[in-house]
């Protein structure tokens with residue numbers, strides 16, 4: 001299967017500028033103004049740019065505050081206040097902005113982009129517009145967040161430009177509008193501080209629930225991440241293999257993802273054992289490459305072991321050379337099949353001690369067609385069959401004899417364009433289960449656990465030190481009693497021998 005090319009890695013980064021809501025807002029507003037004033041600047045008149053000075057503080061505030069989930073409703077208040085106080089609305093400008101916005105999201109992204117990248121139909125807009133209207137994630141596809149932000153920024157910018165062109169002084173104009181911005185900042189700060197209270201709790205200490213392991217329990221660990229597999233939709237799917245694996249292993253029934261639940265953020269937390277504030281990856285838009293803390297791959301290197309992550313190009317931003325990339329530009333019905341074939345080749349050629357495989361078709365169908373439709377369930381069922389085949393292949397080759405298998409998702413998906421980020425319904429808890437000779441069979445852990453436990457649990461299984469900033473407790477409940485007793489005995493033996 002084709003690797004992601006250098007061009008694809010660059011293109012993926014550029015696309016993020018339009019895909020992530022934060023950079024999108026200023027780019028879109030500036031683009032809309034440039035189009036609206038095309039006749040002016042072509043005629044050499046740049047007065048319309050001056051008003052930007054008055055709007056600048058608001059750009060910063062709307063970049064910092066994303067007004068997650070229901071908070072977005074409050075975005076209309078500053079806009080209405082502006083309408084009342086300044087009695088200014090340029091209907092043509094707002095109409096142009098709305099038109100461009102829906103053209104970009106519904107046609108360019110929802111139809112053309114998905115058609116070229118994963119082969120969805122040319123008619124996808126007939127579904128996609130409904131998804132954009134409901135969508136609640138942190139991307140530019142969140143119409144209910146983007147439209148009021150865009151309306152206010154455009155209005156302030158245009159209003160100030162007109163006033164300056166009519167001869168008003170820029171300084172007092174900026175004074176008044178900056179004061180307004182200061183009030184919007186205060187309003188945003190109070191709202192976020194008091195209403196935005198659903199972020200997962202952060203584990204305050206570094207991993208310490210079991211001593212750092214010195215002897216491995218497993219020879220190999222295989223982690224299969226079904227990207228964006230929503231828990232209740234997995235339950236609804238006919239996935240006999242995965243459900244049997246879960247029944248014969250240990251299930252963590254309340255496995256919580258991290259905030260913001262964006263793919264690169266989640267994978268980085270899963271494979272470093274800590275949170276965005278510490279590993280530095282705060283969205284899919286990675287400004288500074290590389291996780292700031294040790295990853296599980298670094299831990300493994302310390303004991304002479306190897307780990308590989310097979311996933312999309314975005315993950316290189318966090319994990320660099322530890323990633324084997326797969327191209328995300330291919331028909332979605334082929335994507336997971338190719339990934340599994342590539343995973344087999346990595347096992348054959350490199351024999352890594354840890355292999356993390358990211359299956360992407362379920363997530364992509366959720367994003368392009370929505371999660372509450374049958375197409376999404378079908379993708380989960382296809383993943384089930386592919387994983388069954390992969391596991392049988394591993395078994396045949398004797399790769400599973402002392403191996404542990406972990407199956408999970410990085411985050412769920414909400415209604416809308418399969419969005420994820422702000423932990424809306426369906427995003428927060430993910431399927432997570434472990435299976436293997438060292439793992440308790442038929443066990444279910446109902447206490448809440450976090451995906452940051454993945455890295456230290458892999459380290460524990462493979463006898464490697466925990467990554468430097470790992471905070472998640474080792475999922476020790478999953479370990480067979482005899483295995484952990486035997487390991488403890490060996491710990492004592494080695495401790496005594498020193």
Ligand SMILES: [Zn+2]
Nearest residue numbers: 227228263410
């Ligand atoms: Zn994801």
